[in-house]
Amino acid sequence: MEVCVCSVLLLCVCVYVTLQLIRFITADADFTLLWAAAVGRSPEVALSQKVVWITGASSGIGEELAYQLAAVGARLVLSARRENELHRVRRNCLERSSLEEKDILVLPLDLLDRSTHGEKTESVLQHFSKIDVLVNNGGRSQRSLCVDTDIDVYGSLMELNYLGTVSVTQHVLRHMIQRGDGIIATVSSIVGLVGVPLSTGYAASKHALQGFFNSLRTELTDYPNITISTICPGPVVSQVVHNAFTEQVGKPVSDAGDQSHKMSTERCVHLIVAGLSNRVKELWIGQQPFLLFFYLWQYTPTFAWYITNLLGRKRVQNFKAGLDADTAYFTKPKAKTS
Numbered sequence: 001m002e003v004c005v006c007s008v009l010l011l012c013v014c015v016y017v018t019l020q021l022i023r024f025i026t027a028d029a030d031f032t033l034l035w036a037a038a039v040g041r042s043p044e045v046a047l048s049q050k051v052v053w054i055t056g057a058s059s060g061i062g063e064e065l066a067y068q069l070a071a072v073g074a075r076l077v078l079s080a081r082r083e084n085e086l087h088r089v090r091r092n093c094l095e096r097s098s099l100e101e102k103d104i105l106v107l108p109l110d111l112l113d114r115s116t117h118g119e120k121t122e123s124v125l126q127h128f129s130k131i132d133v134l135v136n137n138g139g140r141s142q143r144s145l146c147v148d149t150d151i152d153v154y155g156s157l158m159e160l161n162y163l164g165t166v167s168v169t170q171h172v173l174r175h176m177i178q179r180g181d182g183i184i185a186t187v188s189s190i191v192g193l194v195g196v197p198l199s200t201g202y203a204a205s206k207h208a209l210q211g212f213f214n215s216l217r218t219e220l221t222d223y224p225n226i227t228i229s230t231i232c233p234g235p236v237v238s239q240v241v242h243n244a245f246t247e248q249v250g251k252p253v254s255d256a257g258d259q260s261h262k263m264s265t266e267r268c269v270h271l272i273v274a275g276l277s278n279r280v281k282e283l284w285i286g287q288q289p290f291l292l293f294f295y296l297w298q299y300t301p302t303f304a305w306y307i308t309n310l311l312g313r314k315r316v317q318n319f320k321a322g323l324d325a326d327t328a329y330f331t332k333p334k335a336k337t338s
């Protein structure tokens, strides 16, 4: 009888471990975020009628964020540099939601032009009287080897990804402190937490954001209703590689490569919206093996270095050979077209 009970217990443990393993292997976000998405507050309840300001709303993650937030009834401020693209996104939002024209403000903004960020914040407050959520999403990546990269590229990455974001955050934070409420969510990256080759300046700018917002979060403990959230996606389909910095400021990426192996923009944004709705403080988002990477870097850094060096070497070799560095881990490398 005792042997029988032990066998059943052992079987239960094995089934449980196997299920958890399958769950982990198929997961595309950290468990807190998956939990929030599965059983947390629904976006319709948490975000309907909230005023959400999105920077970098003209393409990729920011554009999709506008669509999914409009669909749940959030009122929007759409910012990026290209006004015509923002109007296109606005039209699509109106078509896909029950929002009215007055519910979506198009607000052209250059993250590099810090002297305008105060008056832009005032424009939002004049239109909506409040800002519930700021999503710092605008930014650019990098594809170049450190030794070949002009120092100005490093400066530009910090000016845009780090200082531009800090500047908008400061203006909005003053308003949120007055209200005692709000969410400041920033799209960092997996490279805000780990290192990868060909992106030394980009990773540095995202690490800077992580340090800034982790410190700001602890500075705001007297304001428990202000949430600082950092969003760390792995590779996601967007224009990010196409728009990346190269060795020189102004030199475009010659071939953005194949995006098809990356996480869909819709899925990534679905998880971001779940995180915003439940005020999750740090979001890890990525298909495997990238999700595994987050855990390895967090819990077993020595092993993580070993794996990163193996993959990194391959990535650098492919880049130097003129092959598509990004898809090389997963598919047969494609030769650059030009």
Ligand SMILES: NC(=O)c1ccc[n+]([C@@H]2O[C@H](COP(=O)([O-])OP(=O)(O)OC[C@H]3O[C@@H](n4cnc5c(N)ncnc54)[C@H](O)[C@@H]3O)[C@@H](O)[C@H]2O)c1
Binding pocket: 055, 056, 057, 058, 059, 060, 061, 062, 079, 080, 081, 082, 109, 110, 111, 112, 137, 138, 139, 140, 141, 160, 187, 188, 189, 190, 232, 233, 234, 235, 236, 237, 238, 239, 240, 241, 243
């Ligand atoms: N796509 C990915 O694989 C991925 C992974 C991790 C993090 N991210 C981050 O996600 C964010 C969004 O990027 P994406 O992937 O949607 O790329 P994207 O290139 O499609 O979008 C970037 C957005 O930022 C805007 N932008 C660029 N420079 C700007 C400036 N000077 N002023 C105002 N806006 C500016 C662009 O106009 C665009 O709207 C970025 O911060 C990026 O670093 C992307």
